[in-house]
Amino acid sequence: MKYSGTPELFVSFITKGQTAELHIKDLGMGFDVVNLNEGASDSRSTGGNGIHNMHERAKEINAELLIQSVINQGTEIHLYMKNLLNEA
Numbered sequence: 001m002k003y004s005g006t007p008e009l010f011v012s013f014i015t016k017g018q019t020a021e022l023h024i025k026d027l028g029m030g031f032d033v034v035n036l037n038e039g040a041s042d043s044r045s046t047g048g049n050g051i052h053n054m055h056e057r058a059k060e061i062n063a064e065l066l067i068q069s070v071i072n073q074g075t076e077i078h079l080y081m082k083n084l085l086n087e088a
Contacts (some may be wrong), residue, residue, distance in 0.1 A: 004029060004030075004074070005028045005029045006026040006027050009025070010023075012034070016053045019084065020080075022079040025074065025075070028074050029071065029072060030075050033067065033068065051067065054077075057065050058079060062083070063080060063082070064079070065077070065078070065079050065080075066078040
């Protein structure tokens with residue numbers, strides 16, 4: 001909402017056995033994922049530290065983070081978490 005300019009945000013959290021999925025979608029202004037992945041020098045294109053930190057935090061919990069975005073159409077973020085109930 002702060003960066004996307006969207007009036008709406010959709011969030012879902014789904015659990016299936018030992019896995020969980022968090023999905024977040026907005027209908028905001030989106031951004032260029034290609035430049036984000038190539039490390040463009042423009043801070044708006046690279047997502048600053050926010051996107052980088054999201055990926056790092058996902059790694060810390062052994063999760064997979066997928067970000068899809070289209071300029072002027074919005075952004076979708078998917079976080080896939082596995083083995084939530086590891087038995088020692």
